[in-house]
Amino acid sequence: MNWDNREDVLVFVEQKEGGAVKVGLEALGPAQVLAGLTGGKVIGLVMGEDNAAAVDKVSVLCDEVISVEDENFKDGNNDALTYGLEKIVEKVNPAAILAGNTPLGRELTARLGKRLGLGSAQDVIDLKTEGDQILWTVPVYGGTVLNDIELKTLPLMATVRSGAFSKPEEKQKAEIVTETVEVPEEEIRSKVVDSVKEISEAVNLEEAKVIVTGGRGMGSKENYHLVEELADLLGGVVGATRPAIEDEWVSRDHQVGQSGKIVSPALYIACGVSGATQHVTGMTNSGYIVAINKDEDAPIFDVADVGIVGDVMKVIPVMIEEIKKRKEE
Amino acid sequence: MDILLCLKQVPDDSVEIYLKPGTEEVDLDNVTNVVNAFDTYALEMATRFKEAVGGEITAVSVGPEEARNAIKNSLAVGADKGYLISDPAFENADTLGRSEIIAAAIKQLEDERGKPFDVIFCGREATDRATGQFGPQLAETLGTGIICDLVDIEQTDEGIRGKQETEEGYHLVESVTPCVVTVNKPPYDPRYPTIKSKMAARKMKIPVLSAAELEGAEAGEPNVEIIKVYEPAKREAGIKIQEETVEDSAVKAVEMMAEAKVL
Amino acid sequence: MAYLISEEAKDLLEAVRDFCENEVKEQSKEYDKTGEWPKEIYDKAIDMQLQMLEIPEEYGGFGLSRVDVAALFEEMAKADAGFATTISASGLGTKPVLIAGSEDLKKRACDIIVDGGFGAFCLTEPGAGSDAGAGKTTAVKDGDEYVLNGRKCFITNGGVADFYCVTAMTDKSKGVKGMSMFFIEKDTPGLSVGKEEDKMGIRTSNTCDVVLEDVRIPASNLIGEEGQGFSIAMQTLDQARTWMGCIATGIAQRAMEEAIAYGKERVQFGKPILKNQALQFKIADMAIKIETARQMVAHSLTRMDEGLPFSKESAIAKCYASDIAMDVASEAIQMFGGYGYSREYPVEKLLRDAKIFQIFEGTNEVQRIVVANNTIGRF
Numbered sequence: 001m002n003w004d005n006r007e008d009v010l011v012f013v014e015q016k017e018g019g020a021v022k023v024g025l026e027a028l029g030p031a032q033v034l035a036g037l038t039g040g041k042v043i044g045l046v047m048g049e050d051n052a053a054a055v056d057k058v059s060v061l062c063d064e065v066i067s068v069e070d071e072n073f074k075d076g077n078n079d080a081l082t083y084g085l086e087k088i089v090e091k092v093n094p095a096a097i098l099a100g101n102t103p104l105g106r107e108l109t110a111r112l113g114k115r116l117g118l119g120s121a122q123d124v125i126d127l128k129t130e131g132d133q134i135l136w137t138v139p140v141y142g143g144t145v146l147n148d149i150e151l152k153t154l155p156l157m158a159t160v161r162s163g164a165f166s167k168p169e170e171k172q173k174a175e176i177v178t179e180t181v182e183v184p185e186e187e188i189r190s191k192v193v194d195s196v197k198e199i200s201e202a203v204n205l206e207e208a209k210v211i212v213t214g215g216r217g218m219g220s221k222e223n224y225h226l227v228e229e230l231a232d233l234l235g236g237v238v239g240a241t242r243p244a245i246e247d248e249w250v251s252r253d254h255q256v257g258q259s260g261k262i263v264s265p266a267l268y269i270a271c272g273v274s275g276a277t278q279h280v281t282g283m284t285n286s287g288y289i290v291a292i293n294k295d296e297d298a299p300i301f302d303v304a305d306v307g308i309v310g311d312v313m314k315v316i317p318v319m320i321e322e323i324k325k326r327k328e329e
Numbered sequence: 330m331d332i333l334l335c336l337k338q339v340p341d342d343s344v345e346i347y348l349k350p351g352t353e354e355v356d357l358d359n360v361t362n363v364v365n366a367f368d369t370y371a372l373e374m375a376t377r378f379k380e381a382v383g384g385e386i387t388a389v390s391v392g393p394e395e396a397r398n399a400i401k402n403s404l405a406v407g408a409d410k411g412y413l414i415s416d417p418a419f420e421n422a423d424t425l426g427r428s429e430i431i432a433a434a435i436k437q438l439e440d441e442r443g444k445p446f447d448v449i450f451c452g453r454e455a456t457d458r459a460t461g462q463f464g465p466q467l468a469e470t471l472g473t474g475i476i477c478d479l480v481d482i483e484q485t486d487e488g489i490r491g492k493q494e495t496e497e498g499y500h501l502v503e504s505v506t507p508c509v510v511t512v513n514k515p516p517y518d519p520r521y522p523t524i525k526s527k528m529a530a531r532k533m534k535i536p537v538l539s540a541a542e543l544e545g546a547e548a549g550e551p552n553v554e555i556i557k558v559y560e561p562a563k564r565e566a567g568i569k570i571q572e573e574t575v576e577d578s579a580v581k582a583v584e585m586m587a588e589a590k591v592l
Numbered sequence: 593m594a595y596l597i598s599e600e601a602k603d604l605l606e607a608v609r610d611f612c613e614n615e616v617k618e619q620s621k622e623y624d625k626t627g628e629w630p631k632e633i634y635d636k637a638i639d640m641q642l643q644m645l646e647i648p649e650e651y652g653g654f655g656l657s658r659v660d661v662a663a664l665f666e667e668m669a670k671a672d673a674g675f676a677t678t679i680s681a682s683g684l685g686t687k688p689v690l691i692a693g694s695e696d697l698k699k700r701a702c703d704i705i706v707d708g709g710f711g712a713f714c715l716t717e718p719g720a721g722s723d724a725g726a727g728k729t730t731a732v733k734d735g736d737e738y739v740l741n742g743r744k745c746f747i748t749n750g751g752v753a754d755f756y757c758v759t760a761m762t763d764k765s766k767g768v769k770g771m772s773m774f775f776i777e778k779d780t781p782g783l784s785v786g787k788e789e790d791k792m793g794i795r796t797s798n799t800c801d802v803v804l805e806d807v808r809i810p811a812s813n814l815i816g817e818e819g820q821g822f823s824i825a826m827q828t829l830d831q832a833r834t835w836m837g838c839i840a841t842g843i844a845q846r847a848m849e850e851a852i853a854y855g856k857e858r859v860q861f862g863k864p865i866l867k868n869q870a871l872q873f874k875i876a877d878m879a880i881k882i883e884t885a886r887q888m889v890a891h892s893l894t895r896m897d898e899g900l901p902f903s904k905e906s907a908i909a910k911c912y913a914s915d916i917a918m919d920v921a922s923e924a925i926q927m928f929g930g931y932g933y934s935r936e937y938p939v940e941k942l943l944r945d946a947k948i949f950q951i952f953e954g955t956n957e958v959q960r961i962v963v964a965n966n967t968i969g970r971f
Contacts, residue, residue: 110462114469119552122460141346148557189474190504198498305567310575318579
């Protein structure tokens with residue numbers, strides 16, 4: 001493949017609350033694969049107000065870190081971040097640009113795509129290299145269909161789905177290059193004037209080993225406590241489907257599925273979940289799936305290792321008792 | 330506020346879409362086209378915004394003659410004018426191409442009106458490909474501000490202030506106008522048309538803007554090529570337990586989980 | 593297989609279908625269980641102006657043909673017959689005024705509906721069902737007012753209406769010729785709502801006794817003239833019946849659609865049960881009946897639009913459509929087998945909903961009297 005004298009792979013690693021976002025680190029994985037093809041470096045790009053913690057994380061996962069620190073680059077100031085990314089791309093002249101498929105990752109790549117006339121692959125779940133061809137797998141129609149797409153422009157540009165790739169093995173600390181980017185005032189059209197946290201509890205579905213999810217079949221907010229109890233017992237995290245969130249049984253950061261989190265725990269227990277594609281695409285990579293549903297034809301059973309046909313309100317309490325017994329033994 | 334609203338028709342997202350067996354062709358035979366769900370939220374938010382601060386909504390859609398329906402529906406619930414941007418030359422436009430075409434249409438309409446649109450609404454993504462590229466790329470093409478993922482909007486002295494949904498809550502973002510905004514699911518549902526507004530919308534003219542009338546509107550060469558279309562590998566279904574009593578089933582399931590060493 | 597309707601109505605049909613699918617169909621299941629009157633559904637329906645479909649154009653309506661309106665009513669009935677009945681009962685309540693009322697009363701009644709109110713028609717009494725002339729409610733003239741006393745029963749929208757069209761005897765000695773029709777607004781002193789019926793079907797509609805105790809109304813609230821009440825009531829029912837046929841057809845259509853969907857899914861002896869010709873013929877019989885009923889409804893409504901006599905056609909439409917709605921709902925349950933008898937599945941409700949259409953607005957026995965009289969003539 002003709003890389004047009006481009007070598008390095010640039011990965012934009014987003015920050016949240018002073019730390020690197022997990023999917024940003026995961027993007028360094030496929031970046032390594034690409035760098036193997038181009039013969040260049042993987043460069044992690046960190047832009048923010050205070051990059052110390054993120055740079056620390058990124059530096060052991062790539063070949064070089066570029067750190068751009070300025071209060072202009074605080075979370076939410078997307079005009080500045082777009083400008084900063086554009087300037088770094090100009091400087092590095094990369095063969096590929098990767099980011100996590102977060103709202104910010106999507107916006108930055110879209111805007112850069114327009115500025116530089118680039119195509120991009122969004123929400124990539126797999127990267128395949130076949131001979132000279134580089135194929136990006138993206139879901140369409142909510143995940144029931146996949147497309148392998150080829151990008152016709154350089155640098156290649158993509159956002160990757162959370163949980164789809166593993167971050168690379170840690171290695172020796174890479175060189176850290178500090179850059180400054182002055183953002184001209186006229187570049188800034190919109191500004192974050194306030195950030196409000198509505199959800200206080202930290203829900204980490206993506207890194208959970210066990211997830212217990214309740215769906216519409218739980219019936220009510222009161223019944224939902226059973227899901228929480230089972231999750232607690234197993235040291236897991238509570239997940240939810242869209243209907244459970246719309247009925248306000250649990251906050252939206254618990255949502256698993258196409259419009260929520262894509263998860264891959266070792267054990268996934270789906271309680272009263274029918275198994276709509278929008279949900280299933282978010283959990284189908286789990287290690288072991290247990291489903292409880294009173295409708296024996298529920299599609300969730302098509303992906304479950306163990307399916308229990310029965311009323312969740314009767315099944316879960318027995319399961320809780322059984323698991324407690326085993327724990328005591 | 331002068332508002333422009335971008336609408337797109339997509340295959341009904343309440344239907345699960347698969348390939349025709351043994352082919353790479355997506356089976357859309359029995360799937361009707363509907364207005365993209367996020368665009369319907371954008372329409373509702375734009376309508377509420379107009380009702381609060383005054384002004385007018387102009388709806389546009391790029392697509393074949395059938396896309397006229399999307400515009401007609403918007404005229405029945407809040408839009409005041411509608412234009413169909415349609416030309417065989419636009420058929421294969423990708424997101425970048427579509428943003429160029431709509432930007433050209435917007436410039437054309439602004440010339441005719443003699444004033445710019447203040448806020449340009451679109452959905453955060455289309456439910457078919459869900460790339461979320463269109464809004465930001467339109468803003469870049471027009472050289473305006475952009476705020477993505479809004480769930481609320483209000484007017485300020487210099488422009489607008491919006492609630493941008495984040496994982497933990499929201500950012501309050503202010504922007505000068507003109508500004509493009511993309512809309513996420515707000516805490517309310519889109520309204521239904523009334524019988525009267527639906528009948529009135531039928532009678533409204535929806536002019537067509539074709540390539541000949543739009544300077545600089547080109548679909549361009551797509552930057553992305555689809556090489557392969559397929560369905561994801563299905564996970565094998567395991568065992569379904571349906572013992573005499575629910576209790577027995579639950580006990581057996583826990584046994585199996587223990588055997589699989591996942592407890 | 594549907595009504596032949598205008599392009600405009602096709603557009604409206606799409607919007608009404610969308611509304612009924614999302615706001616009525618599933619929601620009404622729960623209300624069917626509780627028997628609660630689903631105000632939130634009706635509020636949304638009124639936001640959409642569905643209650644105005646039968647209002648004449650000159651009083652703020654839409655000027656759609658009756659067949660156009662029928663297509664929309666069938667859609668509502670498919671989602672929930674009780675819902676369609678409530679909406680339609682306002683139309684029934686408005687008809688006496690539109691048939692014989694003064695200009696002022698017409699405006700008042702239509703304005704109430706346009707503003708989102710409900711109407712009710714009060715003819716039936718505990719001792720006067722099919723024999724409507726046996727009513728005991730009285731209206732006595734007192735200066736510029738009438739004073740009404742009596743009890744009406746089985747009144748659809750009785751507990752929620754904003755106005756009532758009530759029959760009362762102004763001269764008992766003249767029998768049905770001594771009956772008159774009055775317009776009474778809610779909150780008129782002496783007017784109260786009696787017991788609410790706990791019904792077998794159409795449970796999302798409200799059915800109550802309406803009690804009149806020294807209800808004083810201005811003499812100008814008399815609809816038409818003294819002694820015309822029975823005639824106005826009969827003309828009202830003549831028109832309204834076809835609409836009941838329309839709703840009954842909607843119930844039957846829903847039952848058939850449910851039966852087809854289930855028959856394609858349900859596998860017995862290794863194949864979908866609908867692969868059996870015996871069951872295909874059941875569906876064919878359903879379709880034959882439904883389409884016939886629908887076209888009879890359309891024919892009667894077209895005659896109304898054209899100003900032609902329609903008593904006989906209206907009675908046939910109501911009688912036939914309600915009879916076949918019972919047949920089709922029953923056969924749909926049969927196709928569902930044991931599941932059909934379960935309240936978890938949708939078809940048993942359709943049978944319960946269908947039954948009333950053989951009874952109210954003139955029992956099907958009364959309909960046959962109307963058809964016979966119109967067919968045989970005097971001899």
